[in-house]
Each structure stands twice: as structure tokens, then as C-alpha cells.
Amino acid sequence: MYDVAIIGAGITGCSIAYELGKYNINAVVIEKENDVSVGTTKANSAIIHGGYDPKPGTLMAKYNIKGNVYTKELCQKLDVPFKQIGALVVAFSEEEKKTLEELKERGAQNGVPHMEIWDKEKLHKEEPNISDNAVAALLSPNVGIVSPWELAIALAETAVENGVDIKLNTEVTGIEKKDDAYQIETNNGMIEAKYICNAAGVFADKVNELINEKTFEITPNKGEYYLLDKSQGNLVNHVIFQCPNEKGKGVLVSPTVHGNLIVGPDSQPSAGDDTSTTGSGLSFVKNTALKSVPGINFRESIRNFAGVRARTKKHDFQIYEDKKNKGFINIGGMESPGLSSATAIALDVVKMLADTGLVLEEKNDIVDTRKVNRFKHLSHEKRAELVKENPLYGKIICRCETVTEGEIVDAIHRPIPATSIDAVKRRCNAGMGRCQGGFCGPRVQEIISRELNIPLKDVPQDRLGTDIITGETKDGGAR
Ligand SMILES: Cc1cc2nc3c(=O)[nH]c(=O)nc-3n(C[C@H](O)[C@H](O)[C@H](O)COP(=O)(O)OP(=O)(O)OC[C@H]3O[C@@H](n4cnc5c(N)ncnc54)[C@H](O)[C@@H]3O)c2cc1C
The missing domain is CATH 3.30.9.10 (D-Amino Acid Oxidase, subunit A, domain 2)
Structure with missing residues (x-):
């Protein structure tokens, strides 16, 4: 049985997972898609807002201000692209x-x-x-720009390094309380947890209604x-x-x-x-x-x-422990400035879990830094060193963005492996340039197939079902 189950691996769920990874507990992130950060977290303006827009006294104002500072700190620590341009x-x-x-x-x-x-x-x-x-x-x-998906991936990878489990392709379809634990029904079997954090983004109201009556609507x-x-x-x-x-x-x-x-x-x-x-x-x-x-x-x-x-009528974040279901915490209504606020919200969600009975003992040793090889940004000397160490860094696969095979292989073998062409793009930018993967996409597909030892046709463009290849040409057919 898990102590905490986090439903949703967007910036909200990944931030909570990152914070919980610092403690001696069993936590799991449950995500219906085949990668983290593929909901609203990958498609927004990518601004770490300053905090002048939300109405004073709202949760948006409170967490935007704190998140603006904390997110910058985390980006530096976890090697996430961020620039404070104002x-x-x-x-x-x-x-x-x-x-x-x-x-x-x-x-x-x-x-x-x-x-x-x-x-x-x-x-x-x-x-x-x-x-x-x-x-x-x-x-x-104080306003910054960030790579939102890389931030979520960095937080989730660090959480996994610190022992948090992640279950991808796992959709929560039912929740029941039995004795002191929640039985979470999914398309991949039952998961048991003492506490639940509902961070399901646009579907957070639906996940809430799996166990409660409607308390907020998106x-x-x-x-x-x-x-x-x-x-x-x-x-x-x-x-x-x-x-x-x-x-x-x-x-x-x-x-x-x-x-x-x-x-x-x-x-x-x-x-x-x-x-x-x-x-x-x-x-x-x-x-x-x-x-x-x-x-x-x-x-x-x-x-x-x-x-x-994920707009609600109140036009504010909905962050609270459910009155009827102890230990069930909703983090809903995460519209803008949700990206800017999520890291700070996670700190308070951890406090809420502790207040409702979760025993949190800090781990002695945690991973709290991260370094990604970005060939394009290295000096000539560093590039030469890297190529000597591993010749795959000497092969440019994405010419628009100067991404090497070494970086693509790294992305595939990181703590949350990239299993689709777009998952590789989110981790090392291959396919993000002017041709949008027109040239390197098929090469990336071959590398994923080779590295994960799976048939080429099982490597999708992005989400499951976004297949590129359906089979061999002339396979068994008359010539
Ligand atoms: C157009 C636009 C512009 C924005 N611009 C900014 C900005 O510049 N700055 C800013 O601070 N904020 C911005 N935001 C808001 C910000 O993007 C969101 O607040 C943030 O991404 C929400 O993250 P999340 O983790 O709560 O949700 P999501 O990223 O959507 O993650 C929720 C996850 O839950 C999963 N899920 C859902 N249901 C289930 C289920 N039943 N079982 C398992 N998994 C499930 C989904 O697949 C998804 O991965 C913008 C939003 C939009 C739409």
C-alpha cells in the first residue's frame, strides 16, 4: 500500500511528487498518458508570472508570488531552461x-x-x-520564461530518483474508501493509498466526483x-x-x-x-x-x-482537503498562473498532508541536483571531451537544433524513459526547430526502437495511438 497517490503528472502532480520524494514515505504518481507533462503543462505561454495580476487575497496571488521565487531556484538546481527577462x-x-x-x-x-x-x-x-x-x-x-515541460520532467525525474513510483498509461476510473485507505481503480488494476492528491488538471473535477459530490466544476x-x-x-x-x-x-x-x-x-x-x-x-x-x-x-x-x-467559476485555485474524505486533497482550478504557482503549492500540500496525519520523516540522502548534457551550449573543448567519452555525441541527428545521438540516447534512458518521438523532443529538443522533426523524426524513431528493443511500428509520435507506421509495405501482399 502507498502512503500517498498523486493523480496527474502535470506540473502540479510532479511538483508534489518532487517534495514528497524528500521524505521516508511511499508515494506514487498515476498518469493516464504515456509521459509526464502532456496535459496543459506542455501547452501554455511558459511565463513565470510576476504576481501583479491576481486579485489580492486570492490563492492565485499568494502562490504566484511564492512560486515566482521558488520556481527560479528549482530551475537553477535541476538544470531547467529559465530566463528572468521581465x-x-x-x-x-x-x-x-x-x-x-x-x-x-x-x-x-x-x-x-x-x-x-x-x-x-x-x-x-x-x-x-x-x-x-x-x-x-x-x-x-521578476517575470521569467521557462520550458514548462522540462520543469515538470525535471521534478518528476528527481522524485523518481528519490524513490517515488510513477505509473504511466494508468487512468484512474474509480475511488472508494475502505477502512483507512483509498482503493483506486485503474485500467491497470487496483492501487491502494492512505492519502490522495488530485492533480488531474482539466479533469480534476471529474476525479473529485469519483468519490465526492460536485464541489467545484471546471x-x-x-x-x-x-x-x-x-x-x-x-x-x-x-x-x-x-x-x-x-x-x-x-x-x-x-x-x-x-x-x-x-x-x-x-x-x-x-x-x-x-x-x-x-x-x-x-x-x-x-x-x-x-x-x-x-x-x-x-x-x-x-x-x-x-x-x-482548467477554469472554475471562482476563478481561483481550489486547494483543500475534502470535508468528508480525510486525506483526499484537491488541487483543482489550476488555470494561469498555475505554472508559476505549482512549485509553491506543492510545499503547502505537503504541510496539509502532515496536518491530516501523514508522518513525514526527512530522508538523510536525497538527489537534489540534475545535469543535462546540452551539446549545443558546450564549449569546443567540452564537446571534444564528450565525443571522446562517447562517440554518439559526435553524431548530429537534429540539424535544426544541433541535437546529437548521445543526447537522444540519454533522453531514452533517463529515470522516466522517453518512449515516443515527442517525449524525446521534450527532453532534448530534437525536432523543435524549423523543420519540426521532418528530417530527424524517422531517425529518432529508429533510435528509440533500437535502444528500447521494441518494433519500429510501436514507437508513436506522441500519445499512445498516434502511430506513424502501421506495418511493412508489401508485407505478404501480391506484387
Ligand atoms: C492557454 C494557456 C496559457 C497559460 N499560460 C500560463 C503561463 O504563462 N504561466 C502560468 O503560470 N500558467 C499558465 N497557464 C496555466 C498552466 O499551464 C496550468 O496551470 C498548469 O499547466 C496546470 O498543470 P496541472 O498539472 O494542474 O494540469 P495538467 O498539466 O493538465 O496535468 C494534469 C494531468 O492529469 C492527468 N489526468 C487527468 N485525469 C486523469 C485520470 N483520471 N487518471 C490519471 N491521470 C489523469 C492528465 O493526463 C494530465 O497529464 C496557462 C494555461 C493555458 C491553457
């Missing part, structure tokens, strides 16, 4: 200048440090590509994006927001940690976790973004994608 909220009218003042005041109440308002001259000096119509901006220098809401080639990555130096409205923080334009430009999202109702993109959504995103940065060349778009917000 954000600008841009005003286009005298009216919007008042919004900047209000946001600055709200930020001060929430505890955001060093915010300042820039006039037109300063704004255009620091951001030469911003629209001539921009008249002022609010700077929040109305999924989709946001669509453009990802542009590195040729556009230097158009802006900060995360550029427009003034927020009732639908959210609006369309942003931002560099990514990988050197691209991200533009989006819009906001529209979504059916469940449907992440399809639409012509109307994307054209709204494009036209709105051009208002901030008119020079964006959308012909340099290399990918469109969408992410789904």
Missing part, C-alpha cells in the same frame, strides 16, 4: 495608463518587487519594435498560439502583454527560452481537453499581436498549438 504591460491610450497604475498598486499589495512605469520614450528605447501607438508600459522585472477554456522561428526570436526583449481584460491576460508576444517567439493565446470555450486549433482563433491571435508588435513576420510560423485552461 514583462511589460503596454498601454495604448490615456485610459489604459490608468490600468497600469491599478496593476502597479495591485502588484504592490501582493508583494511584487521593483515594479515601475515607463513613459513612451523609455519604452521605445528598450523595445524598438513595439508599436508607435504604445504610450507607456508597466515593467515587472469549464474548459482553450487558448491558441503561434510559435515562430528563431528569426523572430529577438523582436522583443521582454514578455509583452496588452492590458488585461475580463477574459484574462490577453495576447502576449514573448521570446521563448529556446530562442523562438511565442504569440497567443485567445480564449474560447473548449470541449474537454480538445487542443485543436482554428482559423478564427489564430487570426484573432495574429491581429491582436500585431497591435503590440507590427513587425512580426507570421510567414515564419513553425507551429500552431492550443492549451486548455
